[in-house]
Amino acid sequence: MKGWLSTGARLLPGQWPADAAGRKNMALLAQLRWIAIAGQVATILFVHWAMGIRLPVAAMLLVASIAAAVNIATFATLRRRTDVARAELFLALVFDVLLLTTQLYLSGGATNPFIALYLLQVALGAVLLDRWSIWGIVLLSLLCAAMLSLVYRPLDLTDALEGRLFDLHILGTWICLAMIAVLLVLFMSRMTRNLQAREAYLAQLRQQAAEEEHIVRMGLLASGAAHELGTPLSQLAVVLGDWRHMPEITAHPSLLEEVGEMQTAVQRCKQILTGILISSGEARGEAPKVTPIRDFLLEIAQSWRSTNPGIPLRCDFGPHDYPRIIADPVIRQAITNLLDNAREAGATYIDLLVGRDSTSLNIAVRDNGKGFSEQMLADFGKPYRSSKGKQGSGLGLFLVVNVVRKLGGNVSASNGADGGALVLLRLPLSTVGLEESR
Structure with a gap:
């Protein structure tokens, strides 16, 4: 237990950084672009050298190189960014549409079966963009496809391939459809998970408010x-x-x-x-005092023992040095609430365990009561969730969780292997600590 209280391990699920879905989706678009670049280069070389269809290889490889340079710049930018706006995702999709249009222009225009790849760009836009931006991608794709039916560089076929053009078109269409299906499954599912995680984070913020x-x-x-x-x-x-x-x-x-x-x-x-x-800030002349952590917690324990003489309360501070803290009354009330909850849960003894690491003060209340039910652990910290069955109960843990969250910390709850419950408070020393001990 002492080692656990002294570690910096995360005790709550990692929270989704504010609006990070855009950044993750831009990274997925960049990954998709790498696949497109690799596919384009492989197709260009295969068609030109293996199939004997003469393509403007230099121009098409130059277009692929430009896409690679943009991709490298995108990844370099993403390392310094915490979020990407939808407008930037829109511009990225516009770039991909124009890139595809250029390659199709150089390789047969609308006669190229890979013209169906415009549908992939539209599908990505439908997931990532708002309504007007989606229609922007649709109109741009339609305009480019229409232009390619009028203006393009015809394929330079050998005499042997002239009679097999339809067969080649059918094969290319099948390969294109297979690529679209695989990429949609791979990337759309990942993008959907990103958006779902973002919505879950926003729902959590609304619940917190x-x-x-x-x-x-x-x-x-x-x-x-x-x-x-x-x-x-x-x-x-x-x-x-x-x-x-x-x-x-x-x-x-x-x-x-x-x-x-x-x-x-x-x-x-x-x-x-x-x-x-x-x-509530209404009492005058009684501001929170500065005191050593040990003295502050021992005072809380002694005060609780005086009103609950029948329940042993043991304090264990471990082999640590502690800084002085600002003895905020809300911390006192939070710890007292946990002790009261342990008593009401039928505990015959309670341990107040204290530890620290480089960033946080860790305070745990452990008892030998009946512990938490699975439902209580799932709803931990929500108001009016209680196993006491009394009207208005369940506010104690709710207040504890919110008090600690206001201080920048977090609260976790679990059941002991041998019964009883344990509630752990992690308070950042940057918030509650006045100075580090020497």
């Missing part, structure tokens, strides 16, 4: 409730203070003890309300 809006509403309600409860609690504290000095109470030690317990409970309630107000 909805959760944050939910948290804001909850914060406003909690802040309002804290203000409203403050007055009656203060009045109750005054009344209990008066009771402690009444002869009727002081004459009965058992009553005096019960009044003391009531005062402790009232004071605890006031501390909780103060924590709510601090977290």
Whole structure:
């Protein structure tokens, strides 16, 4: 466990970089272009030297070289880019259409069976581009195909091939259709996966925005409730203070003890309300303090033990040096929520495990309770997902996940091999740490 807490391994699925689908699709287009270049060169050399059809080899190889140079520049650009706009994908497809048109012009125009490759460009545009750009590729392809039926360089056939032109056209058509089918299956499926991953990432962002809006509403309600409860609690504290000095109470030690317990409970309630107000930024003069991590977590553990004396809570900090941190009350509340959840899950003991690596502070709460169900693990961090079966339950873990996410960290949950649950918080030291220990 100590080694796991100290590693920098990713604990959550990698998130899709913002709008990275365009970059991946441009890379796929460039890969497709390499296949096209290789196919063009092989076809040109085979047709010219093996079949005896005299082609302008120098001009056609020059066109292929230009395409290769553009491809090299594309890959070099993609290494420095995080995204590619649809307009750039449109220009890339326009370039491919013009490249194909040039090669067809030099090799028989519309009589060349490979003119059907325009359909591949249209299909790619239908997946990658918006509506108007797709029709742009369609119109450009139709215009180029129509032009090739009027203006082109005729094939220079030998006398032996003149009578076999139709057979050659049928064979070329079959090869072209086979190429289109294979390339569509290979590349369209990969592009579709890229777009699906992008949509999943955007859906995750929308879900996160909805959760944050939910948290804001909850914060406003909690802040309002804290203000409203403050007055009656203060009045109750005054009344209990008066009771402690009444002869009727002081004459009965058992009553005096019960009044003391009531005062402790009232004071605890006031501390909780103060924590709510601090977290919402409404309490003045009580800004988060700077403290060593060990002291901060031991204070949380001691406070939790005082209200839950029947459950052992062990702290293990491992053989690490820790920097000082800004003791934000929201971190305290997140850890307290995890401890409370472990208690409510039927745990008879709880471990608070602390570790670190070069970039993050790792805090885990492990218990021997009933653990998480498969459904709970799948819905971990979503509001109102709970195994307690009570109305309004399930907000504790939801708040923990969102608090840690706001700090730039993440939360993961799992079940232990021997039972119980483990929830791990990874907090970036760049956010919560004040300075590195020397």
